[in-house]
Amino acid sequence: MAVQALVFGVAPEQPRDPGSALDDNPLLRGLAATPMRLMEVDNATFLGPDWVVTRPRLAGICGSDAKQVFMDWGEVTADNPMSAFFSLPQVLGHEVVAEVVALGPEARGVDVGERVVLNPWLSCAPRGIDPPCPACTAGDFSLCWNFARGRLSAGIHTGVSSDATGGWAELMPAHDSMLFPVPDELPDELAVLADPFAVSLHSVTRHPPPPPGARVMVYGAGALGICATAIVRALHPDVGVLVVARFDAQAALARRLGADVIRHEPALRVVEEAAAWSGGVLVGGEGGLPMAYPGGIDVVYDTIGKRETFEVSSRVLAARGTLVKAGVHGPTLWEDTPLYFKELSMVGSNAFGDEVVDGRRRHGIEHALDMLHTRVDLTGMVTHTFSLDDWQAAFAALATQDRSDAIKVAFDFRQKA
Numbered sequence: 001m002a003v004q005a006l007v008f009g010v011a012p013e014q015p016r017d018p019g020s021a022l023d024d025n026p027l028l029r030g031l032a033a034t035p036m037r038l039m040e041v042d043n044a045t046f047l048g049p050d051w052v053v054t055r056p057r058l059a060g061i062c063g064s065d066a067k068q069v070f071m072d073w074g075e076v077t078a079d080n081p082m083s084a085f086f087s088l089p090q091v092l093g094h095e096v097v098a099e100v101v102a103l104g105p106e107a108r109g110v111d112v113g114e115r116v117v118l119n120p121w122l123s124c125a126p127r128g129i130d131p132p133c134p135a136c137t138a139g140d141f142s143l144c145w146n147f148a149r150g151r152l153s154a155g156i157h158t159g160v161s162s163d164a165t166g167g168w169a170e171l172m173p174a175h176d177s178m179l180f181p182v183p184d185e186l187p188d189e190l191a192v193l194a195d196p197f198a199v200s201l202h203s204v205t206r207h208p209p210p211p212p213g214a215r216v217m218v219y220g221a222g223a224l225g226i227c228a229t230a231i232v233r234a235l236h237p238d239v240g241v242l243v244v245a246r247f248d249a250q251a252a253l254a255r256r257l258g259a260d261v262i263r264h265e266p267a268l269r270v271v272e273e274a275a276a277w278s279g280g281v282l283v284g285g286e287g288g289l290p291m292a293y294p295g296g297i298d299v300v301y302d303t304i305g306k307r308e309t310f311e312v313s314s315r316v317l318a319a320r321g322t323l324v325k326a327g328v329h330g331p332t333l334w335e336d337t338p339l340y341f342k343e344l345s346m347v348g349s350n351a352f353g354d355e356v357v358d359g360r361r362r363h364g365i366e367h368a369l370d371m372l373h374t375r376v377d378l379t380g381m382v383t384h385t386f387s388l389d390d391w392q393a394a395f396a397a398l399a400t401q402d403r404s405d406a407i408k409v410a411f412d413f414r415q416k417a
Contacts, residue, residue, distance in 0.1 A: 002040040005169035006391055006411075008068065009088030012037050027399035030070035031392065038388060041091070044171035047163060048128055048151055049106040051175050054116065058188040058385070059167030060095030060410045062196065063222055063303075064328045065159070066398050068092070074306070074330030086160040087153040093167030093411070094120035094159045095195040097188045100179070107176040116179040117194045118172075119365045120157035121351065122164055126175035127152050139354025139363075157351075168388065168411055180365045183373050189382045190372045192410055193227065197372060198364035200227035200301070203326045203349035204235065205356060209299050215240040215278045218259070219313060220303035221250035223381070223408050224326055228301045229259050230376045235357070242277050242297070244270060249405035253381065267312050274316040291315040291338055299324060307332040314338035314346075324349050385412040 012035060044053045067073060069092075096118040100110050110116060123141040124132035127150025135143040148154040155161025158174070165172060182191045209216045209232065218228050221243050232241050241259040245251040251261045262273045271289055275282050278296030285291075289311060295318040302309050305327030311334050313323050319342040326349040339346060352364030357371075372378065384406050386394040394411065397404040 001043040003043055003170040004038060004388060005041045005091045005165065006036060006038050006093075006388055007041065008034075008036040008090045008092055010035060010037060010039070025399060027070045027072060028396065030072055031395050031399060034069050034071060036069060038391060041165070041169065044165065044169070044173045046102075046104040047173050048175070049104045050108070051104045051173055052100055052107045052110060052179070053102040054096075054098035054172050054174055054179070055101050055170065056093070056096050056098045056167040056172055056411075056413050057115070058097045058192045058410050058412055058414070059093045060192050060195070060223075060382075060408055061394065061398065062095055063224065065092050065094075066395065067328065069395055070399065074332060078331040080331070085147045085154055085156045087155055087162040089162055090160055091165035091169050092159040093169070093172075094118065094157050095192055095410075096120075096167030096172065097182065097191045098167065098172060098174075101171070104176075109176050110179050110181075115182045117182055117191050117365055117369065118158060118167065118174055119178045119180060119363065120159065120166075120195065121178070121353075122147065122152055122155055122157055122161055124150070125177045126164070139361075141353040142351035143353070168391075170413065170416070180363070180369060183369060186369065186373045188414070190378060191369065193223070193372060193378055193381060193408065194365050194368040196223040197227045197231070197368040198352040198355075199326065200224050200303075201231055201355055201357070201364055201367055201371075202352040203301055203324050204228060204231045206349060207299060207322055207324045207347060209236055209239045211238075213238055213240075214298040215242070215296055216299045216301065217242045217244065217274060217297050217313070217316065218301045218303065219244045219309045220327060221245035221247070221254050221261075222303065224303035225301075226250065226253055226257070226378070226381060226407065228303065228326070229254055229257050230378060231371075233258050234371065234375050240278075242274060247401045247405070249383065249401070249407055253407065267308055270312050271315050274312070278316065280316055280318075288335075289315055292317075293342070294318060295321065295342070297321060301326060303327040305329040307334040310334045310336070314342070314344060317342065317344055319343060320345070322347060382408045382410055384409045387412060387415070
């Protein structure tokens, strides 16, 4: 039996000429040439006796997925060591709400017919490695030592391993430990946000704003930025939050969550407005950007990860402030003098594992489902849904957010269920 899947790493069904109408939009040009097409693939099967098969209901397009499809990694080339941790071809899609349809003989903890959210990390347990590595033992599943070992092809999470195909397909395999039940009261449109919510939860819980009365800046207002904003407002209600947003729809949602909002360009205006908001004192800037010294922002959660965001963030942060890099982009060169001068901490934040919220330690997906159900209202964040057949329109909506007002876009399989 075969199923429909959107496969990356294959020749396009037919060459797509971007044409002159797309010349001013590099994302649409990338989409026109991307090595991906909708095709029939073998039915999903158990990848081990403790695996299950699920039927996706709603599958989001992550920012990293979109960058891959648009081939939007910047112009700087480098020897990226992450090449060891993926395999082609791939069925992308790791933000997934699904229904369990079949259980392997040793699968435990889930039932056929149960609605679940995917934890996509292909760590020791899904790979059949026992005993687990020190990172997995500590609950740091996104830092697993074995992403290229075990019974699966190389890949850090579902969708980037050629074996563990993702949610942009009619069926998707998952290890029993990778699935979390969804509360009955939580609609699919909120449950599908569990993965990006958990990513931002990790960045905030591991690098919280210092009390009392801290000020933080969230750079970017896509899924990660909006989730980070909501999390800071929920867990640290006395903290001031400034969001740097690019599009009108993003800005409106950030304001609804209680944040102050400024626009993303030009960079000089971002520095000036962030300094004015936080009480920073600007110095220098002749022939370039000024620096806030003293600065007034304690933490920047950077969900973009580009040269411009690093340079602006380092200039507006307070001395010994923290720049949290949660966004994924290509390698870049940037003016990092403020990093040493102000003794800033620049730290990476990689996905999620077990997290502590209000003194309770459990998996980030569990915290996300609970907070999305009881503490944070992200209704309306999923702005667009498309059938898998209409995948090019889904990505076109993301490539033209200034016109489409898209924030989170997802593939909807429910009409076929």
